[in-house]
Amino acid sequence: MGTKLETGKKIGKADIRHENEKSILEAAESVFAEYGFKGATTSLIAKRAKIPKANLHYYFPTKEKLYRQVVDNIFNIWLEAANSFDDCNDPADALTRYISKKMDISRDHPMGSKVWANEVLHKAPVIHDYLETTLREWTDTRTAVIQRWIDQGKIAPVNPEYLLYMIWATTQHYADYNHQIETLNGGKPLNARQFEDAKEQVVRIILTGIGIEPGKAQ
Amino acid sequence: MGTKLETGKKIGKADIRHENEKSILEAAESVFAEYGFKGATTSLIAKRAKIPKANLHYYFPTKEKLYRQVVDNIFNIWLEAANSFDDCNDPADALTRYISKKMDISRDHPMGSKVWANEVLHKAPVIHDYLETTLREWTDTRTAVIQRWIDQGKIAPVNPEYLLYMIWATTQHYADYNHQIETLNGGKPLNARQFEDAKEQVVRIILTGIGIEPGKAQ
DNA sequence: GTCTATAGAATGATAGAC
DNA sequence: GTCTATCATTCTATAGAC
Numbered sequence: 001m002g003t004k005l006e007t008g009k010k011i012g013k014a015d016i017r018h019e020n021e022k023s024i025l026e027a028a029e030s031v032f033a034e035y036g037f038k039g040a041t042t043s044l045i046a047k048r049a050k051i052p053k054a055n056l057h058y059y060f061p062t063k064e065k066l067y068r069q070v071v072d073n074i075f076n077i078w079l080e081a082a083n084s085f086d087d088c089n090d091p092a093d094a095l096t097r098y099i100s101k102k103m104d105i106s107r108d109h110p111m112g113s114k115v116w117a118n119e120v121l122h123k124a125p126v127i128h129d130y131l132e133t134t135l136r137e138w139t140d141t142r143t144a145v146i147q148r149w150i151d152q153g154k155i156a157p158v159n160p161e162y163l164l165y166m167i168w169a170t171t172q173h174y175a176d177y178n179h180q181i182e183t184l185n186g187g188k189p190l191n192a193r194q195f196e197d198a199k200e201q202v203v204r205i206i207l208t209g210i211g212i213e214p215g216k217a218q
Numbered sequence: 219m220g221t222k223l224e225t226g227k228k229i230g231k232a233d234i235r236h237e238n239e240k241s242i243l244e245a246a247e248s249v250f251a252e253y254g255f256k257g258a259t260t261s262l263i264a265k266r267a268k269i270p271k272a273n274l275h276y277y278f279p280t281k282e283k284l285y286r287q288v289v290d291n292i293f294n295i296w297l298e299a300a301n302s303f304d305d306c307n308d309p310a311d312a313l314t315r316y317i318s319k320k321m322d323i324s325r326d327h328p329m330g331s332k333v334w335a336n337e338v339l340h341k342a343p344v345i346h347d348y349l350e351t352t353l354r355e356w357t358d359t360r361t362a363v364i365q366r367w368i369d370q371g372k373i374a375p376v377n378p379e380y381l382l383y384m385i386w387a388t389t390q391h392y393a394d395y396n397h398q399i400e401t402l403n404g405g406k407p408l409n410a411r412q413f414e415d416a417k418e419q420v421v422r423i424i425l426t427g428i429g430i431e432p433g434k435a436q
Numbered sequence: 437g438t439c440t441a442t443a444g445a446a447t448g449a450t451a452g453a454c
Numbered sequence: 455g456t457c458t459a460t461c462a463t464t465c466t467a468t469a470g471a472c
Binding site: 033034035036037038039114117118120121122123124128131132135136139156158159161162163165166168169170172173174176177179180181183184185197198201202204205206207208209210211 | 251252253254255256257332335336338339340341342346349350353354357374376377379380381383384386387388390391392394395397398399401402403415416419420422423424425426427428429
């Protein structure tokens with residue numbers, strides 16, 4: 001290979017680097033999700049990324065740095081969903097959007113969710129600082145919002161933290177436990193219709209559970 | 219060491235075997251939960267069980283057989299909780315007891331829950347037959363019960379599978395994600411009072427969410 | 437920037453004395 | 455039934471030619 005493709009279009013070294021890093025990161029996400037940090041091998045990641053193993057180590061010197069990058073990417077996606085929470089003052093609307101968004105992430109980025117789950121399960125050796133800083137701050141501001149809703153009588157009095165845990169648990173379950181769900185669904189993943197039903201039900205039970213009439217939003 | 223303890227009471231070989239197997243299994247559960255199958259090392263398990271590594275291999279020839287035994291034990295504990303479901307026909311009572319029991323298991327056997335979570339996360343290489351047989355049957359009979367409640371108008375019309383997923387997700391979250399919960403709780407595990415609050419809230423939101431007046435039971 | 441060959445470290449499992 | 459010494463394997467990471 002040179003610096004050209006069959007199209008004749010020139011490709012700079014930066015592009016090659018970008019392309020390779022991208023396919024390595026994608027491969028790494030799926031392998032780390034499936035086997036955990038220790039169980040994952042750099043050979044398998046290289047194989048899925050379709051490059052020689054030595055080349056992988058050229059881009060990411062150590063397995064740990066590669067892992068860290070994967071976790072970084074996931075965490076950013078998670079934080080994006082937070083916006084749904086902030087845009088509005090109506091709990092029905094805010095929670096419907098936040099829960100729906102979290103369900104969508106579970107469907108679209110199940111590998112990312114699994115890597116995170118695996119990390120927390122194993123006492124978060126890599127992301128512990130995220131938990132203590134960014135996630136902590138995020139949680140504090142959102143529990144404050146929930147508490148305000150309670151004080152205003154907009155939702156039933158609940159412990160805001162435990163409400164968040166319920167939302168996280170229920171939505172992420174559809175990513176982290178998708179193998180179990182798939183098996184119980186006759187070996188097939190939930191289809192689009194089933195997934196929408198599940199999403200709608202999660203929203204409805206939680207909203208009803210805290211005293212909101214669901215469907216008020218949208 | 220011989221076949222006696224300081225009490226002078228004779229100890230048969232069966233007792234020694236039983237004692238050693240027990241401490242190995244306890245150590246294995248905690249190590250597998252913390253590091254996953256691949257990440258766990260037989261040396262560390264042996265160290266925590268306070269026996270030499272070679273001795274561990276005397277009782278459990280391979281790491282995989284030991285792991286299998288650990289998973290077996292957990293699965294049995296999980297199945298026990300199922301009884302709460304069957305004893306009675308009142309959904310408020312049955313669900314309150316089932317959810318409470320599942321929360322208690324998350325508190326009392328967090329390691330077991332983590333091993334299971336880790337296994338499902340990694341596509342259940344060891345327990346796949348459990349998922350397809352025992353868990354499948356268990357789920358089928360319980361969804362039938364839930365469906366009957368719906369048909370009798372005792373609870374709101376919901377998809378029974380997704381309701382079970384919500385219960386599993388929410389209750390097991392307190393075991394699987396206890397590190398994250400602990401970090402967000404200022405580095406301390408939830409105390410007894412907090413845990414009871416969480417349990418009560420999980421029961422209340424879910425029951426209210428499906429149209430049951432909570433507290434009707436008990 | 438790519439890739440073969442291999443060094444170096446960790447670890448599951450066993451042999452064999454006690 | 456216990457335990458030291460060690461083998462065999464696997465895997466991360468690198469050296470060095472192209």
